[in-house]
Amino acid sequence: MTTSRRTTIAAVIAVASSIALIATGCSSAPSASSNEKVTLTLATFNNFGYNDALLAQYQTLHPNVTIVQNIAKTSDDAQTNLFTKLAAGSGLGDIEAVDGDWMPKVKQYPDKFVDLASAGNKGRYSDWKTAGGTAGSKLIGLGTDIGPEAICYRADLFKAAGLPTAPADVAKLLTGDWNNYYSVGKTFQAAKTGAAWFDSAGATFQGLANQYQNFFEKDDGTVVAATNPDVKAAFQSVLAASATQSAHLAEWSTDWAGGMAKGAYATMLCPAWMLGVIQGDSPAVKDWNIANVFPNGGGNWGGSYLLVPSQGKHTDAAKAFADWLTAPEQQIQAFTVAGTFPSQVAAYKDPTLTGATNAFFNNAPIGTLYIDRAQAVKITPFKGVNYGSVMSAVQNGLTRVEQGQQNVADSWTQVLSDIKALG
Amino acid sequence: MRPSASGRRFSTASLSRPLSRHHVFFSTLAGYAFAKLRFRGNKGLFIFVIATTAVPTQLGVVPLFIVMSDLGWTGTLGAVIVPSLVTAFGVFWMTQYLSQALPDELVEAGRVDGATMFQTFWYIGFPAARPAAAMLALFTFIATWTNFFWPFIVLNPSDPTLPVALARLQANYFVDYSLVLTGVLLATLPLLVLFIFAGRQLVAGIMQGAVKG
Amino acid sequence: MTTSTLPSKPRSPRRIAFSQTLGRWDIKFSPYLYISPFFLLFAIVGLFPLLYTGYVSLHEWDPIGGQGKFVGFDNFAWVFGQRQFWLALRNTMTIFLLSAVPQIIVAILIAAVLDTNLRAKTFWRMGVLLPYIVMPVAVTLIFSQMFSQDYGFINNLLAHFGMAKIAWHTDVLPSQIAIATMVNFRWTGYNALILLAGMQAIPRDLYESASLDGAGPARRFFSITIPQLRPTLIFVIITATIGGLQIFDEPRLFDTGGLPGGASQQWLTLTVYLYNVGWFQSGKFGHAAAIAWILFLVIVAIGIVNVLITRRIASNEGGHKR
Numbered sequence: 030m031t032t033s034r035r036t037t038i039a040a041v042i043a044v045a046s047s048i049a050l051i052a053t054g055c056s057s058a059p060s061a062s063s064n065e066k067v068t069l070t071l072a073t074f075n076n077f078g079y080n081d082a083l084l085a086q087y088q089t090l091h092p093n094v095t096i097v098q099n100i101a102k103t104s105d106d107a108q109t110n111l112f113t114k115l116a117a118g119s120g121l122g123d124i125e126a127v128d129g130d131w132m133p134k135v136k137q138y139p140d141k142f143v144d145l146a147s148a149g150n151k152g153r154y155s156d157w158k159t160a161g162g163t164a165g166s167k168l169i170g171l172g173t174d175i176g177p178e179a180i181c182y183r184a185d186l187f188k189a190a191g192l193p194t195a196p197a198d199v200a201k202l203l204t205g206d207w208n209n210y211y212s213v214g215k216t217f218q219a220a221k222t223g224a225a226w227f228d229s230a231g232a233t234f235q236g237l238a239n240q241y242q243n244f245f246e247k248d249d250g251t252v253v254a255a256t257n258p259d260v261k262a263a264f265q266s267v268l269a270a271s272a273t274q275s276a277h278l279a280e281w282s283t284d285w286a287g288g289m290a291k292g293a294y295a296t297m298l299c300p301a302w303m304l305g306v307i308q309g310d311s312p313a314v315k316d317w318n319i320a321n322v323f324p325n326g327g328g329n330w331g332g333s334y335l336l337v338p339s340q341g342k343h344t345d346a347a348k349a350f351a352d353w354l355t356a357p358e359q360q361i362q363a364f365t366v367a368g369t370f371p372s373q374v375a376a377y378k379d380p381t382l383t384g385a386t387n388a389f390f391n392n393a394p395i396g397t398l399y400i401d402r403a404q405a406v407k408i409t410p411f412k413g414v415n416y417g418s419v420m421s422a423v424q425n426g427l428t429r430v431e432q433g434q435q436n437v438a439d440s441w442t443q444v445l446s447d448i449k450a451l452g
Numbered sequence: 453m454r455p456s457a458s459g460r461r462f463s464t465a466s467l468s469r470p471l472s473r474h475h476v477f478f479s480t481l482a483g484y485a486f487a488k489l490r491f492r493g494n495k496g497l498f499i500f501v502i503a504t505t506a507v508p509t510q511l512g513v514v515p516l517f518i519v520m521s522d523l524g525w526t527g528t529l530g531a532v533i534v535p536s537l538v539t540a541f542g543v544f545w546m547t548q549y550l551s552q553a554l555p556d557e558l559v560e561a562g563r564v565d566g567a568t569m570f571q572t573f574w575y576i577g578f579p580a581a582r583p584a585a586a587m588l589a590l591f592t593f594i595a596t597w598t599n600f601f602w603p604f605i606v607l608n609p610s611d612p613t614l615p616v617a618l619a620r621l622q623a624n625y626f627v628d629y630s631l632v633l634t635g636v637l638l639a640t641l642p643l644l645v646l647f648i649f650a651g652r653q654l655v656a657g658i659m660q661g662a663v664k665g
Numbered sequence: 666m667t668t669s670t671l672p673s674k675p676r677s678p679r680r681i682a683f684s685q686t687l688g689r690w691d692i693k694f695s696p697y698l699y700i701s702p703f704f705l706l707f708a709i710v711g712l713f714p715l716l717y718t719g720y721v722s723l724h725e726w727d728p729i730g731g732q733g734k735f736v737g738f739d740n741f742a743w744v745f746g747q748r749q750f751w752l753a754l755r756n757t758m759t760i761f762l763l764s765a766v767p768q769i770i771v772a773i774l775i776a777a778v779l780d781t782n783l784r785a786k787t788f789w790r791m792g793v794l795l796p797y798i799v800m801p802v803a804v805t806l807i808f809s810q811m812f813s814q815d816y817g818f819i820n821n822l823l824a825h826f827g828m829a830k831i832a833w834h835t836d837v838l839p840s841q842i843a844i845a846t847m848v849n850f851r852w853t854g855y856n857a858l859i860l861l862a863g864m865q866a867i868p869r870d871l872y873e874s875a876s877l878d879g880a881g882p883a884r885r886f887f888s889i890t891i892p893q894l895r896p897t898l899i900f901v902i903i904t905a906t907i908g909g910l911q912i913f914d915e916p917r918l919f920d921t922g923g924l925p926g927g928a929s930q931q932w933l934t935l936t937v938y939l940y941n942v943g944w945f946q947s948g949k950f951g952h953a954a955a956i957a958w959i960l961f962l963v964i965v966a967i968g969i970v971n972v973l974i975t976r977r978i979a980s981n982e983g984g985h986k987r
Contacts, residue, residue: 105944109513109944110604112728113513115729116514116517116729117521119521137730141729279928283813283817284813284817284834415946432832432834432835433835446748447749450747478702478703481702482699482700482703485699494696497704501703501707503968505907506965507961508936508939508961512714514728516710516713538706543700545859547896552894552896553866568691569691583865583866594798640799643798
C-alpha cells in the first residue's frame with residue numbers, strides 16, 4: 030500500500046515521529062469468506078430511497094452482513110468527501126453513490142474501483158446508462174435511478190390562459206421542438222395571467238444541453254463549448270425566450286422554491302426526481318400535473334451510480350450488495366420511497382411500477398408516463414471531466430442576463446473567457 | 453479513545469466534555485508560559501502560534517485526513533479530539549488574558565518562596581486564569597458541538613455527532629423546515645442548559661479570581 | 666505583545682536552597698515543556714498540511730492521480746491572471762470590513778454595558794451568547810429566507826411600506842451586507858463576552874481613583890478601559906481578522922444554485938474560490954494550493970497591520986495616564 034507519495038509524507042511526518050510511533054500502519058485486509066461477519070458502509074446523499082426496511086431485507090437474506098448507511102447532506106458534500114478519501118487512499122465507504130454529473134471525474138480513476146460487470150447484471154440497463162458507468166473496458170458504476178424528463182404544469186394557470194388543461198391535451202399541444210414550446214409560451218403570456226411560462230433560463234438550458242451528443246466536449250474530452258455553434262445558439266435562443274417568458278428565478282434559490290408555491294410560473298422541466306422537489310416546495314398547491322411530452326423528443330437529467338472502491342476490505346460482499354440494491358425489485362422499492370426512477374429496463378414490466386400514480390399530481394400515472402419518457406431518450410450526451418465546470422460557467426452567464434446585470438452579448442463574451450480560464 | 457460500537461446514537465456529548473477539559477489545561481499551560489515566563493524565542497514562537505491560525509482549512513482537509521488515516525485514527529473519536537486538543541486560538545486567548553490579569557509580582561513572589569515552576573503555575577497561574585478558562589471551555593464545547601464538516605468526513609457513520617445526524621434531516625432535494633428546525637431546537641437545548649450553569653460559574657469565576665483590583 | 670499591565674521589576678538574584686542545578690533546569694526548560702503540547706500537535710495537524718499545501722502549489726497536481734511535474738511558481742502566475750481571483754480578493758476585503766468593523770465596535774459597547782452593575786447579569790450574558798449557540802444550519806435557513814429577493818421577509822416588509830425591494834442576491838453591496846449580517850449575528854455576542862472577561866480583569870481601583878479625579882464615564886472608558894484592554898482587544902481583532910478573511914460557510918450557502926459565489930462573483934470569497942477550484946475543477950489542485958498560500962500570506966499581512974494599528978490606538982489613548 031505504500032506509494033511514493035506516502036513515503037514523502039512519512040518523511041515530513043518524521044518531525045512528529047514520537048507520536049507517529051502509535052501508528053498502526055496499514056492493517057491487512059482479511060479475505061472475506063461468505064459466512065464471515067462483515068459490516069458494509071453504504072455512502073449516499075440526498076435521498077436514494079434506501080430506507081431501513083429495504084436494508085433490513087438484505088440483512089435478513091445475509092445474516093452475516095450488517096449495513097450502515099452514511100448520508101451526506103448534499104451532492105457537493107458527497108463529492109468533497111469522495112475525493113478527499115480517494116486522495117488519502119482510505120476511508121471510503123464499501124459502496125459509494127456517485128452523481129451522474131460528477132461521474133466523469135470519477136471515471137478518470139478506473140483502477141480505484143472494482144469491476145462490477147457480471148453475468149447477472151449484463152444488459153440490465155439501457156445503453157446510455159451503461160455507458161455512463163463504464164470507464165474504458167470496466168463497468169465501475171451500477172445505475173441506480175435516472176431522470177427522464179417530462180413537463181410539469183399548473184392546470185389552474187393553463188385554464189386562466191385559455192389553454193387546455195387535461196394532460197393528454199397538454200401533451201399534444203407541446204409535442205414539437207423547443208420553438209413550439211416557446212410559441213405556446215407566447216400564447217400563454219399574451220393572456221396576461223400574471224405568471225411566467227417557465228421558471229428560469231438555467232433550467233430550460235439544462236433540457237437543451239442533454240439533447241446533444243457532444244455539446245461541451247468531444248469524445249476525447251477536448252472542450253469545444255466555446256466554438257460549438259449549437260451551444261451559442263442554445264444560449265441565445267433560451268435567453269430570447271426568457272426575456273418575455275421566464276420568471277427569472279434562479280434554480281434552487283429560495284425564491285425559486287417560493288415562486289413554485291406562489292404560482293410564479295406555469296411550466297417546468299420535470300425529470301422524475303423533480304416530483305419530490307415540487308411536492309416539498311409547494312405542498313399546498315392542488316393543480317400541478319404532468320404531461321407525457323418533452324420538447325424535441327426525450328431527455329435525461331440526472332441520476333446516479335453505485336461504485337465499489339477497491340480500497341475497501343470487503344469488496345466481494347460490497348459488490349454483491351450493490352448488485353442487489355440496483356436489481357429491478359429493489360429499484361422499484363426505492364422508487365416508492367423516494368421517487369427515484371428505476372434505471373433497470375426489466376423494472377418497466379413490473380406492475381408495481383406500471384400501476385404507480387401520484388396523488389399530489391392529480392393521480393398522474395407516473396409509472397407508465399416516465400417509462401415512456403425513458404424510452405424516448407435516444408441520445409447519450411458525452412460528459413467529460415470538464416462538463417460540470419463548463420455548465421457552471423454557462424449557467425452563470427444565463428443568470429447574469431436574467432438578473433439584468435449584463436446583456437446577452439456581454440454575458441456570452443464572459444462565458445467564453447470563463448471557459449478559457451478553466452484551462 | 454475508540455467509540456463504543458453500539459448503544460450510543462450520538463457522540464457529541466461524550467466528545468465535547470473531555471475535549472474542553474484537556475483543551476483548557478494545555479492551552480492555559482502554554483498561555484501561562486508565553487505570558488509570564490521568560491525564555492529564548494518567546495515572542496517569535498508566540499507570533500508563530502498566531503500565524504498558524506491563518507492557515508486556510510479548506511485545503512488542509514486532504515493532508516489532515518492522510519495523517520489521521522496513517523495513524524489509524526479515522527473513524528474514531530480521536531480523529532476529532534486530537535486536532536482540537538490544543539489550538540492556537542486557545543493558547544492565544546490564555547496568553548492575552550494572563551498577560552493582562554496576572555501581575556508579574558505574584559509570579560515572582562511564588563518563585564521567591566521557593567516554589568517550583570510547576571507549583572507556581574498550579575497555585576498562582578491556573579487560579580488567575582479561571583475566568584478565561586471557563587470561557588474557553590464553554591467555547592470549545594460549543595464549537596465541538598456545532599462542528600459539522602470534519603466529523604462528517606472523519607467519523608464512522610454509525611457514530612455521528614449531532615450536526616452530522618442533523619444534516620441527514622436535510623438530506624433531501626427539498627428542505628422540510630419544520631423537521632430541521634425541530635432537530636435544531638432539540639440539539640440546541642442541552643447547550644442552553646449548560647450555559648445557564650456555566651453562566652453562573654462565569655460570573656462567580658470572574659469575581660473570585662486570584663487577582664482582585 | 667506579551668507586555669504586562671504592570672511594570673516588571675528587575676529580577677533580583679535568588680538563592681535556591683536545594684539542588685541548584687535542578688532548579689536552573691526547571692526555570693530554563695519548563696517554559697518549553699509547557700508550550701510543547703501545542704507545537705507537537707501543531708506539527709501534525711497544522712504544519713504538515715501547510716507544508717503539504719506548499720509542496721502541492723509548486724506542482725501540477727491531481728488530487729487522486731497525485732503529483733505531476735514540478736512547475737515552480739506557474740500556479741501562482743495562473744492565479745494572478747484570473748479575473749475571478751481579483752474579484753474574490755476584493756469581496757473578501759469588503760465582506761471582512763462590513764463584518765469585522767461593526768462587529769468589534771458593537772461588541773465593545775455591549776461589553777461595556779454588561780460590565781456595569783446590571784441586574785440579572787447571567788441572563789444578559791446568556792442572551793448575548795445565544796446566537797453563537799444556535800446551530801449554523803438553522804441560522805443559514807432563517808437568513809436565506811429573510812434575504813430572499815422576491816418572497817423574503819425583509820423585502821416583503823419594504824414592499825409593505827411602499828419601498829423598493831432590495832436585490833439581495835443580485836447586487837454586489839446588498840448581497841455582501843446580507844452575508845456580513847449573518848456573520849455579525851453569530852459573532853458579535855461572542856466577542857462581547859471575550860471583551861467582557863478582559864474588562865472584568867481591570868483593577869477596579871483604577872476607575873475609583875479616576876472618578877475621584879473627576880473623570881466622567883466616557884473619559885474613563887477611553888483612558889482606562891481601552892488601554893487596559895489592549896491584550897484582549899488585540900486578541901479579538903486578530904481572531905476577527907483571521908476568521909473574517911477565511912469566511913466560507915456563509916457565502917457558500919448564500920445561494921444554492923450553481924457554483925457558490927454568485928453569477929457575477931458578487932460574493933465569491935477567496936476560500937470559496939479555492940474550494941471551487943480545488944474540488945470542482947478537475948485536476949486543479951495545484952492552483953487551489955496556490956490560492957491557499959496566497960490567502961495565508963494576505964491574512965498574515967493584514968493581521969500585522971491590524972496589530973500595529975491596535976497597539977497605536979490603545980497606547981495613544983492611555984499614554985498620559987501612567
